Amino acid sequence: MVRRIAVSTGGGDCPGLNAVIRAVVTTAIGDYGIEVFGIETGFDGLMGRGGARVRPLTLDVVRGILPEGGTILGTSNRGSPFAMPREGGGIVDRSQEIVDRLGELGIDTVVSIGGDGSMRIAAQLGELGVKVVGVPKTIDNDLMVTDVTFGFDSALQVATEAIDRLHSTADSHHRVMVVEVMGRNAGWIALHAGIAGGADIILLPEIPYRTQAVVQALVKRARTGRKSSIVVVAEGAVADGGDALYLDRPASTHTVARRLGGVGNQIAEDIAEACGADTRATVLGHVQRGGSPSPFDRVLGTRFGCAAAHLVARGGHGRMVALRGADVIDCPIVDAIAEPKLVDPDGELVRAAKSVGVSFGI
Ligand code: F6P
Numbered sequence: 090m091v092r093r094i095a096v097s098t099g100g101g102d103c104p105g106l107n108a109v110i111r112a113v114v115t116t117a118i119g120d121y122g123i124e125v126f127g128i129e130t131g132f133d134g135l136m137g138r139g140g141a142r143v144r145p146l147t148l149d150v151v152r153g154i155l156p157e158g159g160t161i162l163g164t165s166n167r168g169s170p171f172a173m174p175r176e177g178g179g180i181v182d183r184s185q186e187i188v189d190r191l192g193e194l195g196i197d198t199v200v201s202i203g204g205d206g207s208m209r210i211a212a213q214l215g216e217l218g219v220k221v222v223g224v225p226k227t228i229d230n231d232l233m234v235t236d237v238t239f240g241f242d243s244a245l246q247v248a249t250e251a252i253d254r255l256h257s258t259a260d261s262h263h264r265v266m267v268v269e270v271m272g273r274n275a276g277w278i279a280l281h282a283g284i285a286g287g288a289d290i291i292l293l294p295e296i297p298y299r300t301q302a303v304v305q306a307l308v309k310r311a312r313t314g315r316k317s318s319i320v321v322v323a324e325g326a327v328a329d330g331g332d333a334l335y336l337d338r339p340a341s342t343h344t345v346a347r348r349l350g351g352v353g354n355q356i357a358e359d360i361a362e363a364c365g366a367d368t369r370a371t372v373l374g375h376v377q378r379g380g381s382p383s384p385f386d387r388v389l390g391t392r393f394g395c396a397a398a399h400l401v402a403r404g405g406h407g408r409m410v411a412l413r414g415a416d417v418i419d420c421p422i423v424d425a426i427a428e429p430k431l432v433d434p435d436g437e438l439v440r441a442a443k444s445v446g447v448s449f450g451i
Pocket of ligand 1: 227229271348349378
């Protein structure tokens with residue numbers, strides 16, 4: 090019998106986290122009389138000398154949070170409890186602190202809302218005997234099994250609106266506008282927002298581009314009377330034979346993901362140099378992660394949160410809720426992280442984009 094559970098939000102935030110928290114709490118309390126605690130700042134809230142940083146999540150606490158962006162619990166994407174930076178250098182495995190704290194608090198199951206990093210931590214904690222149910226979150230949409238992660242749709246809305254706005258200023262000034270969007274090593278945001286925003290060129294991590302081909306596509310457009318062009322580039326896009334660009338150096342001591350960025354400005358410079366086009370770059374950055382969730386993400390977050398609470402009550406663990414077609418299902422967490430879900434370069438979506446005239450710079 091499950092009596093007390095805890096909720097954690099880990100990794101980069103995204104719109105819809107609060108919708109999930111609210112649904113977990115209302116379902117767990119309302120349907121099962123389960124007590125719910127919130128862990129602050131991801132699993133960091135269960136480590137450290139000051140004791141656990143947890144607080145009760147009551148119906149009062151979650152009232153009104155559905156449309157709020159971010160997470161009322163806070164989050165962290167700076168590492169894993171299995172490989173934390175040690176004072177004075179090196180890394181240390183602090184996962185046992187989490188096991189101990191959960192035991193002290195009498196927590197039966199943790200609902201871990203997160204992306205691939207959080208699901209990996211959840212799977213590893215499972216090996217230590219911690220019961221975890223996962224809820225897939227990320228604007229990158231790069232988790233396997235689920236058709237879509239919540240947060241993706243809201244990020245798409247922001248990116249698409251930005252592209253719409255860039256069209257008019259691009260037309261006025263006869264410019265090439267390059268827009269760099271997030272997504273890490275997956276091109277889902279770039280591909281969907283590029284198609285939705287009517288981009289002329291879309292550059293993805295999954296389809297290495299050639300600068301010459303990008304320039305040729307732009308010159309061809311100019312020759313046929315097009316006065317402006319829009320290039321949407323994923324932050325993880327790579328030139329053929331080249332590497333992704335990063336804003337930071339590789340960390341030698343611990344396992345924190347590096348910060349992608351810079352490819353948008355690089356391409357804008359390359360285009361201007363190659364054909365003299367008046368070119369500007371816009372890096373959308375964290376505006377894609379902020380703000381109120383879209384209606385789709387509110388609904389998906391609510392469905393995921395309810396499903397996670399039902400799964401916990403049934404004694405399920407080591408599993409993640411997921412969207413498959415019209416249904417919310419659950420699957421082993423390890424299936425979701427076996428490999429990242431990437432854009433298929435020969436898939437229907439890429440072919441549709443090509444059919445409407447999009448160049449992928451190849
Ligand atoms: O994974 C979500 C994401 O927004 C990626 O698209 C991006 O590369 C990364 O997080 C940015 O992380 P940070 O918030 O640490 O800059």
